[in-house]
Amino acid sequence: MNPPKKGKQGTRGAKQIVDENIETLKFYRNCALGTTVFAFIIMQFLYSSFSVLFILSCIVQFGAYKFMVYMSKATYSESGQLLDSGVDLNMTGGIAEHVKDVILLTSICQVTSLISYYFWLMWLSGPARAFYLLWKNVLGPYFFQSPPAQPEMDEKKQKKLERKMKRMQR
Known part of the structure; x- marks a missing residue:
């Protein structure tokens, strides 16, 4: 194993x-x-039919793949020079990482559902993770943020503010 580069x-x-x-x-x-x-x-050999969840999973996989194709579309000039490489699909922490997870999760659900239909319940871990990320990154900090602290005023500004308040009360 190579030591990490400095x-x-x-x-x-x-x-x-x-x-x-x-x-x-x-x-x-x-x-x-x-x-x-x-x-x-x-499914055709064992059950002679397929389920609605299988059809839905095919649609989800197709949509996720097409979204990845759209994100990574490179643009070229008329002379063939690369202008924009598109979104890096292998970037950690990007939306492409979550889309790839959707494809993998759906693939696992499709194959394991051949054993039992209860394996389709694993598919619910996708929306659960999406809610967790939404709560962790957006909703939680919004709801539990501390109120902004009052800026400290020096004595001169405090006296000036008090005089102004007394004048307004008259």
């Missing part, structure tokens, strides 16, 4: 981001298609 982490170029985005999209496309086709074939 100093600033190197940045990646736009061309490298585009190449990594293509590989990431390929992986998640294959993951979604592979599990969907596998689950569909097994």
Whole structure:
């Protein structure tokens, strides 16, 4: 194992981001298609039909994949020069990380639901995590923030304010 490098982490170029985005999209496309086709074939042999949740999961996977394609779309000039690499899908802490989690969670639910339909309940962990992140990052700090502190005034300003208040009371 290599020791961590000291100093600033190197940045990646736009061309490298585009190449990594293509590989990431390929992986998640294959993951979604592979599990969907596998689950569909097994459902046809075992149950001779498929459930509404399976159809909904296919729609969710397709939508999540298309959203990732939209986010990572690179723009080129008329001469073919790369102008914008799109969003880096491998960036930690970004929205793409959550979209990738949705694809993986849905794939796991599709395959494990072949054992029992109760495995579809795992799908509820997605909205639960979304609510947790919303509470942690937006709602919790908003509701539990401390009131703004009153700025400390020196004696001169305090006396001036008191005189002004006395004049207003007259």
